[in-house]
Amino acid sequence: MPPGKPPIFYIPRRWIRMIIPLMALALTLSSLAAYSTSLSLQAEGLVLGRSATYSYDAGNERIRDIRLALSGDYVTGAQAVCEKFVSDYGNYTVSVIFSNGAESRIGQVTVYQPKGVTTFTVSVTFNPPISYYPSPSVSGDCRKVG
């Protein structure tokens, strides 16, 4: 240490050559990290409910259409259209399951359908209503039960 220099403020010159670029690099990287975090948060928050999944069953009777009944952000029920063979008749059970990723509800109804009918519509109720968000998925099933 050169004479006359206060020890607390003394920084060797060769250290300075290393410290300044390192500090600049660290601060630049931290700034970039903060900015990229804010950008990714923005992208996630831009559109709520960006994706949904609807699954329809197989078999002789098939769901062709499901429409949710909403009250604000809550799903209170659904309307489902089932397609069957025109020559078949009997009791048909239609089930609709809604899930928001955290919880699910099932609505089910059994109705009689005569010959000559190819499609019929039923309404089911979810009790209690369930939030639509965050990850909505719907599945429907229609089958002859007797």
Next chain:
Amino acid sequence: MRALVLGLLMAIMIFSTAVIAASLSAGVGRIAGGSADVRHAKVKVIGVRDELTGVNLKTVYVTLLVDFTGTYQVTVTASNDLGSASGSWTGTLTAGQEQTIAVTLSQALKEGNAGFTHSVEVALL
């Protein structure tokens, strides 16, 4: 020399702190809806209807409800045990109105032993 070094260090620290503060406040502002120029939207896919021609699925009708009027891109991917097919629709959706759009799949998807599964993706352009 020491004053120059300390001055440089101070300048770098002040600049970096300002950049971090600005980026964080911008991010928080966007998420909280505090910035007027950033769009937020709540989308609900409230219905999906299959239209088959014989045993082929070619068109899927999607009913949507949005709370932000804007240009949206809706992509539907239908799949079953025989394969998958996708289609997109781009257009304007009006806030507060249920709207049904027709999405034509790039190729017809034949009905198989399994039912159809539809994945609907909505993007605000």
